[in-house]
Amino acid sequence: MSATDKPLLSVRELKKHFPIKGGILGRTQAMVQAVDGVSFDVRAGETLGIVGESGCGKSTTAKLLIGLVDRDEGDIDLDGKSLGRDISLRALRRDIQMVFQDSYASLNPRMTILDSIAFGARVQGLDDPVGRARRLMARVGLDPDRFAGRYPHELSGGQRQRINIARALVMSPKVVVLDEAVSALDKSVEAQVLNLLSDLRAEFGLTYIFISHDLNVVRYISDRILVMYLGEVVELAPVDMIWAEQAHPYTRSLFSAMPSMDPDNRTQKPPLTGDPPNPIDPPPGCRFHTRCAFAADVCKTRHPALGPMVAGSPHWVACHLHDPASGHPRAGQGVPA
Amino acid sequence: MTPLLQIDNLDVRFKGARTVHAINDLSLTLMPGETLALLGESGSGKSVTLKTLLRLLKEKRTDLSGDIRFDGTDIMTLSGRALRSYRGGDVSMVFQDPGLALDPVYTVGQQIAETVMRHKGLSRENAMDVALDMLQRVRIPSPKRRLANYPHELSGGMRQRVMIALALACRPRLLLADEPTTALDATVQIQILLLLRELQREFGMGVIFVTHDIGVAVEISERIAVMYAGQIVEEGTTHEVIRNPRHPYTQGLLAANLHDVARGARLDAIPGAPPSLEVRPDSCSFAPRCPMALPACRQALPPVLTPGPRRRVACLRAGETLAAE
Amino acid sequence: MVQVTTDIPVVPPAQRGYWSGVLSRLKRDPVAMICAVILAALVLSAVFAPWLGLADPYQGSMIARLAAPGTPGHLLGTDEQGRDMLSRLIYGGRLTLFIGLMPVVLAFFIGGTLGIIAGYVGGITNTIIMRVVDVFFAFPSVLLAIAISGALGAGVLNSLVSLTIVFIPPVTRVAEAVTSGVRSLDYIDAARASGANALTVIRVHVIGNVLSPIFVYATSLTSVCMILAAGLSFLGIGVRPPEPEWGLMLNTLRSAIYVNPWLAALPGVMIFATSLCLNLLSDGLRSAMNVRD
Numbered sequence: 032m033s034a035t036d037k038p039l040l041s042v043r044e045l046k047k048h049f050p051i052k053g054g055i056l057g058r059t060q061a062m063v064q065a066v067d068g069v070s071f072d073v074r075a076g077e078t079l080g081i082v083g084e085s086g087c088g089k090s091t092t093a094k095l096l097i098g099l100v101d102r103d104e105g106d107i108d109l110d111g112k113s114l115g116r117d118i119s120l121r122a123l124r125r126d127i128q129m130v131f132q133d134s135y136a137s138l139n140p141r142m143t144i145l146d147s148i149a150f151g152a153r154v155q156g157l158d159d160p161v162g163r164a165r166r167l168m169a170r171v172g173l174d175p176d177r178f179a180g181r182y183p184h185e186l187s188g189g190q191r192q193r194i195n196i197a198r199a200l201v202m203s204p205k206v207v208v209l210d211e212a213v214s215a216l217d218k219s220v221e222a223q224v225l226n227l228l229s230d231l232r233a234e235f236g237l238t239y240i241f242i243s244h245d246l247n248v249v250r251y252i253s254d255r256i257l258v259m260y261l262g263e264v265v266e267l268a269p270v271d272m273i274w275a276e277q278a279h280p281y282t283r284s285l286f287s288a289m290p291s292m293d294p295d296n297r298t299q300k301p302p303l304t305g306d307p308p309n310p311i312d313p314p315p316g317c318r319f320h321t322r323c324a325f326a327a328d329v330c331k332t333r334h335p336a337l338g339p340m341v342a343g344s345p346h347w348v349a350c351h352l353h354d355p356a357s358g359h360p361r362a363g364q365g366v367p368a
Numbered sequence: 369m370t371p372l373l374q375i376d377n378l379d380v381r382f383k384g385a386r387t388v389h390a391i392n393d394l395s396l397t398l399m400p401g402e403t404l405a406l407l408g409e410s411g412s413g414k415s416v417t418l419k420t421l422l423r424l425l426k427e428k429r430t431d432l433s434g435d436i437r438f439d440g441t442d443i444m445t446l447s448g449r450a451l452r453s454y455r456g457g458d459v460s461m462v463f464q465d466p467g468l469a470l471d472p473v474y475t476v477g478q479q480i481a482e483t484v485m486r487h488k489g490l491s492r493e494n495a496m497d498v499a500l501d502m503l504q505r506v507r508i509p510s511p512k513r514r515l516a517n518y519p520h521e522l523s524g525g526m527r528q529r530v531m532i533a534l535a536l537a538c539r540p541r542l543l544l545a546d547e548p549t550t551a552l553d554a555t556v557q558i559q560i561l562l563l564l565r566e567l568q569r570e571f572g573m574g575v576i577f578v579t580h581d582i583g584v585a586v587e588i589s590e591r592i593a594v595m596y597a598g599q600i601v602e603e604g605t606t607h608e609v610i611r612n613p614r615h616p617y618t619q620g621l622l623a624a625n626l627h628d629v630a631r632g633a634r635l636d637a638i639p640g641a642p643p644s645l646e647v648r649p650d651s652c653s654f655a656p657r658c659p660m661a662l663p664a665c666r667q668a669l670p671p672v673l674t675p676g677p678r679r680r681v682a683c684l685r686a687g688e689t690l691a692a693e
Numbered sequence: 694m695v696q697v698t699t700d701i702p703v704v705p706p707a708q709r710g711y712w713s714g715v716l717s718r719l720k721r722d723p724v725a726m727i728c729a730v731i732l733a734a735l736v737l738s739a740v741f742a743p744w745l746g747l748a749d750p751y752q753g754s755m756i757a758r759l760a761a762p763g764t765p766g767h768l769l770g771t772d773e774q775g776r777d778m779l780s781r782l783i784y785g786g787r788l789t790l791f792i793g794l795m796p797v798v799l800a801f802f803i804g805g806t807l808g809i810i811a812g813y814v815g816g817i818t819n820t821i822i823m824r825v826v827d828v829f830f831a832f833p834s835v836l837l838a839i840a841i842s843g844a845l846g847a848g849v850l851n852s853l854v855s856l857t858i859v860f861i862p863p864v865t866r867v868a869e870a871v872t873s874g875v876r877s878l879d880y881i882d883a884a885r886a887s888g889a890n891a892l893t894v895i896r897v898h899v900i901g902n903v904l905s906p907i908f909v910y911a912t913s914l915t916s917v918c919m920i921l922a923a924g925l926s927f928l929g930i931g932v933r934p935p936e937p938e939w940g941l942m943l944n945t946l947r948s949a950i951y952v953n954p955w956l957a958a959l960p961g962v963m964i965f966a967t968s969l970c971l972n973l974l975s976d977g978l979r980s981a982m983n984v985r986d
Contacts, residue, residue, distance in 0.1 A: 084553035085524075097886045124888040137879035141901040147880075150897065151887030187641045188410075198883065217409035217580065219657075222624040222637035229632065244554060247626040251635075270631060288554040290561075290583025292627045294606040297587055301559040305509075306523040 037111065038072035039238055040096075040127075040206055045069040045105035047091055051311065061311045065091040067262035069105075070337070073206070078232070078239040080253030080270070082246060082285065084307045088262040089242045093210045096240070097127050109206070125155055128199035132211035134191035138183040138198075144168075145179035148198045155202055167197040171227060189220035193227065200235065208240045213248060225252060246289055250274060255345075258282045261310050261318040264337055268346040278340055278348040280366050281319045317351065325367065327351070329358045370440050372542055372574045373398040373421070378434035380416055380425070380598075381648075389648045390416045392598040394434075397678070400541065403568055403575040405585035405606070407621070408595035411642055414578045417595075418544045421576075422455055438542070457487045460535040464547040466527035470519040476503070476530050477515030480537050487538040502533035505570070506563060525556035529563070536567060542574045549584060561587045582625050586610060591678075594618050597643055597653035604679040614673075614681040617654050652684065660685050718981040725977025728970035735967060739786035748777035750784040750937050759953050770956050772942065773949055774935075778956065782963055785937035790967075792849060792931070792938075793919030796856035801911040804861040808868020809903060813876055813895055823869060829862040838921050842930045852922060852931045859921070860914055867910045871903045905982040912975035916968030923964050939964050 047066040050059040066088040073079045081089045094100040096107060098120045107114040107123075114123050128151075131137040138147050145164050152160035165175040171193040183191055192212065199207050209228070213221045225248065231237060243249050249256060256273050258266040258281065266279040277283040284302035291298050303322055308314070314321050320330040329351055337349040355363030373396070380391035391413045398404055408414040419425050421436065423443065436443050438458065446454055463469040471479055480499035484490055490498065496515070503511035506529040519527055528548060535543060545564070549557040565588060568575050577588050585592050585606070592609040594602040594617065602615040613619045620638040629635060640657040643649070652658070655665040662684065670684045719725055738745065748767075754775035762770040762778070769778040811822040829837065841855035875881065876899070884894045923940025925931030932938040934945065942960040950957040 084555065094882075099882050099886060121888040124886055129883070129886050131879040131883065133879055137883050139880045139884075139898050139902065142898075150884060150889070154884075154887050154889040154893060189641060195883075202887065217642075218582075218621055218624040219409065219638035220641060222626075222635040223639065226635050226637055229634075246554075247629075251626050251629055251631055284555055288558040290558070290581070290587045292583050292586055292610070292625070294586050294610050298558055298562065301555070301562055303555045304559065306525040306556055307553060 039075040039077075039110060040073040040240075041106075041108040042072070042096070043070045043106040043108075045092065045095055045107070046103045047088075047095055047100060048103055063309075063311050064262045064313055065310060066095060067313075069259070069262070069264055071257055071264065071267060073238055073240065075205070075238055076232075076236055077255065078241055078253045080249035080256045081240065081242045081259060082244065082249050082256060083259035084244065084285075086261065086307055086310050087259040088310065089259050090210055092259070093129060093208045093240065093242055096206075096208055097124055097129050099129075125202045126204050127206045127208065128202065128204040129208040129210060130192070130195050130199050130212040132215055134188050134195055134215065135183060137195050138191060140183055143180050143182060144173075144186070144194045145175070147183075148194065148201055151198065152201045157202065160201070163201050164197070167200055168194070170231075171197045173197075187220075188216055189224060192216060192224055196224075196227065196231070200231065200237075203235070204237075206238045206240065208242070210242045211244070212241075214243060214245065221248070228252065246286065258285065261308065261313045263318060264347075264349065265319065266346075266348045267337070268348075272346045276346075278346060278353060278366065279319075279350050280323050280325055280352070283366060284322075317349075325352060325361065327359045327361075333357070369399065371397045371437075372400040372402070372439060373576075374435075374437045375417075375421075376435040376437075378417075378420065378436065379432070380413070380420055381431040383429055383431065387646060389645045390598050391420065392645075392649055394598065394600055396593060396600065396603075398542070398574050398576065400574055401568075401572045402591060403565075403577065403589045404591045404593060405589035406576060406578045406593050406595055407580070407582060407585050408578075409580055409642060411645070412595040413598035414580075414595050415546055416598075418461065418546050418576065418578055421544060422459060422461060423451065453487065456483060456540075457538050458540055459542045459544060460538065460540040461544040461546065462528075462531050462535045462548045464550055466524070466531040467519065469531055470527060470534075472519055475516050475518055476522070480530075480534050483534060484537050498537060499533075502537050503530070505536075505567065506530070506533045508533075524552055525559065528552060528556075528560055532560075532564065532567070536571060536573075539571060540573055542576070543568075545575060545577045547579055548577075550579070550581070557584070558587070564588060582610070582621060583627070594621070597645060597649055599649070599653065599682065600680075601654065601682045602680070604676070608676070608679055614675070614686040615654075615683050616658050616660050616685075652682075715978075715981045719977055722977045722981065725974050725981070728974040728977070731970050732967070732974065735786055736790060738783050739790055742780075742783050742787060745783065747780040747783060750776060750780040751935055752776060759949055759956060761953055762955055762959075769959060770953070772946060772956070778959060781937040781942060782939070782959060785939050785942060785960070786963070788849065788932055788936060788938045789919065789923065789940065789964075792852050792856065792922040793967075794915055795853055796860055796922075797911050797915045797918050799853075799857045800860035800864045800914070801907065803857070804864030805868045805904075805907050805911075807861070808865040808870075808907070809872045809895065809899060811865070812869040812872025812874075812903075813891065813899060815873070815876070819869070819873075822865065826862040826865050829858075830866075834859050834863075834917070835921065835924065838925060839928065839930065842925050847930045847933055849932055849936075852925050855925075856918055856922060860918060863914065864907065864911060868903065868907045871906045872899060875899055875902050909975055909979045909982060912978060913972060915975075916971040919964060919968050919971070923960075 045066055046068055049063040049065055051061045051063060052059055069092055083089045091100060095102050109123060109126055112118045148164035148167060149160040152163050165179065168175040168178060173190060173193055213224050216224060232239060241249060241252050250270055253270055255269050257264055258279065260281050266282045277286050287302040305322065308321060316332045317330040317335050320326040335349045335351050337347055340346045340348055340353050351357035351359040352361055352364065352366055375394060375396040378391050378394040382388040382390055394417065406414040406417060443454060477496060477499045480502055481492060481495035484495040484498045485492065500511055500515060503514055508514050508526060508529050522530065549560050552560060561584065579585050589606050592606050593600045594615065596617050602609060602618045609618060613622055623636045638657050643653055650669065651667055652665045652670045655661040665684050670682045672680050672682045673686050674680050757771050757775040759773055760767050760771040764770055767777050769782065772778055772781060807822055811819040838855050838859045841858055842852055845851035845855060881894060881898055884898050922931060923943065926938050926940035927944040932941050934941060939960040946957040946960065
């Protein structure tokens with residue numbers, strides 16, 4: 032997050048807590064802290080990868096960004112304009128679009144794919160919605176003459192996801208949020224779609240927020256990676272830096288949980304035990320302390336702030352191990368090998 | 369040594385509004401205690417193979433031919449009691465979604481005990497002891513308490529452990545696993561994989577592990593069979609297949625794994641999509657997507673080359689690289 | 694051999710519109726087609742009854758009372774006042790089918806709208822609509838129909854009103870369930886994310902996808918409605934004599950059951966056959982409307 036160039040998208044202290052209702056009267060019994068104080072910047076043309084396990088809040092973050100879920104607190108600024116104050120949600124949605132994971136569920140089964148793509152352009156009152164849609168179909172690799180009148184169930188998963196990408200681009204957005212957009216595809220098709228996404232990014236000068244659980248994919252497509260755990264950002268760094276050194280113990284576990292791909296040197300010990308805890312009533316202090324091998328007393332009580340590892344570094348982490356003043360016995364030494 | 373499982377020239381065809389040739393001339397041998405990964409993408413026939421092995425396909429809507437022998441017994445002829453003792457006794461299965469495969473109205477202990485009582489004829493009390501022992505073996509913390517839990521009270525990883533305990537409770541000689549870690553988080557997936565590896569060694573059973581993820585296949589198996597369009601296109605030890613893939617499809621899959629692709633570089637994607645299998649392939653099914661395809665590839669089924677013992681590649685051009693070495 | 698030469702695999706040729714697809718699938722279902730033909734014949738004969746050259750359904754004859762079916766001049770015999778049964782059954786179809794179908798049509802529109810609003814908007818709106826619906830559900834539908842009709846008094850219009858009220862809650866409930874299912878799908882989110890307002894999203898994306906399940910459910914209600922309507926007339930709080938209506942005819946012919954059981958059964962057979970046909974057609978429609986298989 033360099034201060035020199037102004038970010039295209041800036042998110043500050045984003046918060047969303049979902050109530051869990053229960054009992055006869057439907058009273059709120061607990062809160063799911065789905066997203067709890069998430070902040071990040073994305074520069075124009077950059078791709079930010081967001082990784083984390085189920086329940087970490089990465090999908091909720093995506094939906095908050097385009098207002099599919101109402102935020103409780105926090106600011107979303109696009110191009111210096113604040114959502115709700117300077118620009119309306121409707122206007123924001125012209126500039127930020129989203130591609131969902133399930134290629135079938137994200138297309139109206141009763142609508143031809145041409146109509147599905149053109150819908151957004153019609154809604155926003157852009158000129159020549161059909162022409163736009165046809166050009167985009169051709170651009171994502173589906174001949175409009177052959178495919179325009181087809182229905183989603185007549186296409187393969189890869190073709191449907193191309194249509195979803197075309198649909199997201201029809202309003203010429205600046206930012207595209209890709210929520211596990213390639214995860215449901217077969218590996219061979221995934222590679223085709225990733226190539227397409229790279230081409231489109233270059234051609235239209237797009238900015239991506241790429242959410243995935245697959246670290247290899249995120250590494251391939253992203254410039255920076257943001258790691259989330261239980262609704263919070265625990266680490267944020269340029270890809271090469273995080274690949275070289277995972278500063279947060281959770282990030283390290285996540286990386287070591289990747290299959291080794293080396294038949295002679297298979298994984299011998301799982302990096303973590305148990306499942307990711309529930310974001311309902313998360314633990315106090317550092318949320319990872321219940322599973323962390325290096326947790327000390329301070330981790331159970333004090334919440335670590337997200338900040339640069341060393342002053343001015345683009346590698347940010349939220350861990351007491353990296354803060355010399357935290358009071359952790361190993362403070363300032365980093366994560367032990 | 370008799371193979372634990374021997375499949376010869378298996379054909380599976382689904383009838384209905386559309387005919388689908390799901391499995392085409394598949395042959396496979398599994399020795400006792402071996403772990404084999406069936407690697408393939410959706411529609412490659414890997415799950416259908418598992419279902420065929422357990423005779424779970426609806427017979428009215430399926431045409432089956434070929435020979436499947438489990439420890440020398442032809443399983444196509446099994447029926448009634450023999451079939452029931454084969455399923456769940458000699459061979460058991462772990463599914464992708466334990467939330468669907470476990471019965472929500474019985475406790476974990478009851479479900480495991482029930483299976484043991486049915487297959488081993490133990491008393492309820494002894495069966496419960498077995499259930500407790502199984503929960504310990506799958507490393508479920510405080511197993512005694514967990515016996516009385518219902519499936520919905522457990523997390524996804526715990527449920528999959530219970531599913532494994534249930535599958536192994538009768539000490540099967542063959543475990544079929546259908547993408548058991550696909551629905552799990554990365555840090556949980558690796559735990560389950562390592563657990564399965566350990567239990568396989570402990571119980572000495574054969575395992576067929578169906579997956580679409582090469583990384584998972586490498587972690588779990590000693591042998592890999594790569595499936596495409598209902599056929600096995602390449603088979604060998606994990607080391608051979610990963611280090612020295614011969615079939616262009618295997619090579620493409622490995623490249624698509626992005627494990628060590630330079631960031632932002634153009635990916636060597638396999639173009640197109642798998643065939644729909646409405647007709648039985650009479651030439652190489654992969655040829656339309658293959659960068660190395662020759663006219664001959666489109667005219668006849670590819671020869672199966674066997675560059676080593678229990679190693680095979682169904683590709684016309686695999687021979688060239690062999691000759692060059 | 695499947696030839697895939699480009700990036701794009703061969704897919705079956707584009708299909709026609711959705712409804713023509715439903716129709717062609719329905720045509721391949723023999724049971725549904727037979728039922729449709731029977732129903733069409735019933736409706737057409739009822740509508741065009743005056744032009745069919747039938748005997749006057751109101752003209753009785755003291756001599757020819759309770760003639761057995763097959764009597765010359767009276768193909769299906771005569772009723773207790775000597776009126777021609779064939780004529781009365783066909784004319785009776787007009788009222789019976791009208792008060793059997795109309796309440797469902799009205800309930801389909803009113804309940805469907807309420808359910809779609811409740812399902813799409815959710816929250817407090819949903820709670821209010823659905824709790825009111827629940828109150829109606831507390832009463833068995835027969836009892837509710839009788840109670841409302843009893844309070845309003847006999848007559849065709851009052852039967853129509855009471856039956857419509859009876860069928861709004863079940864239609865609303867189904868519409869709400871289907872809509873909230875569709876509401877949670879990604880394509881609705883995608884449409885919202887394109888900046889469309891709620892009305893546009895409902896009009897373009899929701900209605901098309903919820904209409905067919907609600908429609909199928911409503912068609913299955915028509916048989917119940919017909920029986921209820923006939924029941925009201927049978928009890929004397931529906932259609933009033935001397936109007937020909939199957940339920941009422943069943944009531945008045947009740948005493949003839951010992952004299953001529955075949956005759957007494959005829960209106961019942963009509964009710965049974967019509968509701969059976971409606972049910973089977975509704976089943977056929979359900980499978981024909983299923984896009985994916």
